Amino acid sequence: MDSGPPAGLREGGSSPQAAGGGRGDFAVETRALNLWYGDFQALYDVDLEVRRGIITSLIGPSGCGKTTLLRTCNRIIERLGYVRTTGSVYVHGHDIFGDDIELVQVRKRIGMVFQRPNPLPISIRDNVLFGFKLHEARLRSVSGAEEDEVLESALRQVLLWDAAKDRLDRPATGLSLEEQQKLCIARLLPVKPEVLLMDEPCSALDPAGTEAVEEMIWGLRGDYTILIVTHNMAQARRASDECAFMLLGRIVEHGRTEELFLAPRRSETSDYIEGRYG
Amino acid sequence: MTPPADSAAAATPGAMDRRDAAWYADRIAQALIFVGGVSAIVFIAGIFVFVTREGLDFALGPLGLREFFTSIAWRPTSNTPTYGALALIAGTASVTGFAMLLSVPLSLGAALFIAEFARGKTRETLKILVEMLAAIPSVVWGFVGMSIMNPLIIRVFDVPVGLTVLNAGLILGLMAAPIMTTIAEDALKAVPDTYREAAEALGATRWEVVVKVVIPASRNGLLAAVLLGVGRGFGETMAVLMASGHAINLPTSPFDSVRALTATIAAELGDAPVGSDHYGSLFTLGILLFVVTFLINLAADVVVRGIGRK
Numbered sequence: 001m002d003s004g005p006p007a008g009l010r011e012g013g014s015s016p017q018a019a020g021g022g023r024g025d026f027a028v029e030t031r032a033l034n035l036w037y038g039d040f041q042a043l044y045d046v047d048l049e050v051r052r053g054i055i056t057s058l059i060g061p062s063g064c065g066k067t068t069l070l071r072t073c074n075r076i077i078e079r080l081g082y083v084r085t086t087g088s089v090y091v092h093g094h095d096i097f098g099d100d101i102e103l104v105q106v107r108k109r110i111g112m113v114f115q116r117p118n119p120l121p122i123s124i125r126d127n128v129l130f131g132f133k134l135h136e137a138r139l140r141s142v143s144g145a146e147e148d149e150v151l152e153s154a155l156r157q158v159l160l161w162d163a164a165k166d167r168l169d170r171p172a173t174g175l176s177l178e179e180q181q182k183l184c185i186a187r188l189l190p191v192k193p194e195v196l197l198m199d200e201p202c203s204a205l206d207p208a209g210t211e212a213v214e215e216m217i218w219g220l221r222g223d224y225t226i227l228i229v230t231h232n233m234a235q236a237r238r239a240s241d242e243c244a245f246m247l248l249g250r251i252v253e254h255g256r257t258e259e260l261f262l263a264p265r266r267s268e269t270s271d272y273i274e275g276r277y278g
Numbered sequence: 279m280t281p282p283a284d285s286a287a288a289a290t291p292g293a294m295d296r297r298d299a300a301w302y303a304d305r306i307a308q309a310l311i312f313v314g315g316v317s318a319i320v321f322i323a324g325i326f327v328f329v330t331r332e333g334l335d336f337a338l339g340p341l342g343l344r345e346f347f348t349s350i351a352w353r354p355t356s357n358t359p360t361y362g363a364l365a366l367i368a369g370t371a372s373v374t375g376f377a378m379l380l381s382v383p384l385s386l387g388a389a390l391f392i393a394e395f396a397r398g399k400t401r402e403t404l405k406i407l408v409e410m411l412a413a414i415p416s417v418v419w420g421f422v423g424m425s426i427m428n429p430l431i432i433r434v435f436d437v438p439v440g441l442t443v444l445n446a447g448l449i450l451g452l453m454a455a456p457i458m459t460t461i462a463e464d465a466l467k468a469v470p471d472t473y474r475e476a477a478e479a480l481g482a483t484r485w486e487v488v489v490k491v492v493i494p495a496s497r498n499g500l501l502a503a504v505l506l507g508v509g510r511g512f513g514e515t516m517a518v519l520m521a522s523g524h525a526i527n528l529p530t531s532p533f534d535s536v537r538a539l540t541a542t543i544a545a546e547l548g549d550a551p552v553g554s555d556h557y558g559s560l561f562t563l564g565i566l567l568f569v570v571t572f573l574i575n576l577a578a579d580v581v582v583r584g585i586g587r588k
Contacts, residue, residue, distance in 0.1 A: 079474075079475065104482075116472065120477065120495075131481060134486060184476070
């Protein structure tokens with residue numbers, strides 16, 4: 001049972017772009033990834049394989065490096081300026097630290113949702129179309145009708161269309177937190193990312209909002225590969241296919257969520273999920 | 279009904295307090311802070327009352343307001359004195375306008391660079407330099423205008439006089455730049471970093487982040503910075519007096535000498551007998567300056583408050 005996920009989870013198929021990094025059914029693979037904040041090492045030799053088309057959750061106590069790992073996958077971590085990494089991160093077979101990689105393209109293919117909803121201080125419409133205009137306008141001119149279509153489809157996918165359709169031109173900051181977080185997910189979709197990174201997307205929401213957003217995220221499963229950091233073990237348990245447990249900058253255990261929770265192989269994992277620390 | 283003992287004690291002021299040194303220190307500090315806060319209002323009101331009292335009788339009486347605003351003949355010491363302030367208004371407006379042409383792009387550019395692009399030591403050094411620039415006394419700027427810019431303008435543009443709108447505008451622009459830069463930089467820094475992070479994560483380059491997110495989000499603050507810079511330029515006296523040529527003239531080109539409202543007051547008030555028409559007319563100029571700068575600052579304030587409401 002502990003020799004990897006069953007066939008049903010391997011539905012991603014092989015990637016035509018797979019190269020260098022390994023087998024094609026992984027959307028994200030890290031290889032011997034080390035990361036330092038100044039002198040402090042936050043990640044140690046992380047090898048994580050995130051399977052295509054499913055939801056993988058990252059759990060672990062505060063400060064274990066799960067957010068750091070997530071933020072390395074689209075290199076947003078580099079904003080800090082004092083971060084150093086070794087090793088590689090392959091996204092669909094391409095090393096995102098490679099010399100031939102454009103950061104803008106990396107970010108286009110990997111969307112990110114933050115802990116606190118962070119809609120831009122512009123209208124709902126402009127929020128959803130922000131990334132789309134950014135990337136598409138570089139290549140071609142986009143008609144208004146196409147924008148409307150993209151807008152509606154993105155909002156429908158996050159179940160926000162009915163609530164937002166009458167106030168598309170109002171500031172996004174007027175939405176409730178739950179709606180804002182849905183909007184923050186919706187604005188990733190028009191550029192057709194392959195991977196969605198989510199950093200505790202429900203931690204700022206109330207229970208009802210958490211449930212609604214979780215349900216919505218579950219609905220995106222299959223179309224996108226989702227890597228989600230969570231503090232909430234119940235959430236990881238009910239809303240992810242695979243789960244990776246991190247401790248002190250290392251991946252301790254990674255497997256199917258139900259196995260990891262029911263029959264953890266490592267004692268650190270069972271201690272954590274039984275609430276002995278964290 | 280007998281109230282509970284502790285609330286009875288609290289209801290008597292000071293009953294719970296021990297009147298030790300700390301208590302007195304606290305009271306004295308409170309009083310001092312109160313006086314400090316109120317004095318700002320008192321001084322502003324006092325200045326307004328004083329300037330108005332000295333100038334208003336004359337402005338509404340012997341001075342014809344139509345002449346004041348439409349004539350360019352400012353001859354307060356002539357046998358038949360006339361008080362046309364149009365040339366002075368035009369002088370101030372042209373110098374300030376020219377200064378803003380220079381300093382708005384310069385300051386906003388500097389603020390953007392410091393707040394969004396410079397890092398670490400570069401940023402700190404630039405900030406200190408800009409603040410030092412703001413500390414240069416205006417008479418020093420005037421000196422620069424007179425003894426450096428003047429010959430330079432004469433040589434470069436081959437004109438007879440270098441003390442002109444161009445000269446005063448350049449000097450004033452450089453003088454207004456630090457305050458505009460500082461305020462604009464504050465406005466840019468007030469934009470939450472989560473906006474930048476969100477835009478960067480969506481694949482925006484740093485330039486796109488600045489143009490599409492940071493500037494729109496801080497536009498009220500940037501506008502306020504510009505308005506305060508205008509106010510600064512409008513009220514500046516010494517540098518303008520020294521660099522503008524101080525000649526009553528409706529300017530038609532940047533190479534004309536002009537005279538500013540502020541410079542007129544500074545140059546003439548010492549010679550005007552207290553209570554004379556000349557004295558009253560100078561205070562009328564003062565009222566005009568006061569009203570305009572007040573309106574500019576008020577506008578800046580309203581614009582800044584606009585941010586909070588959104």
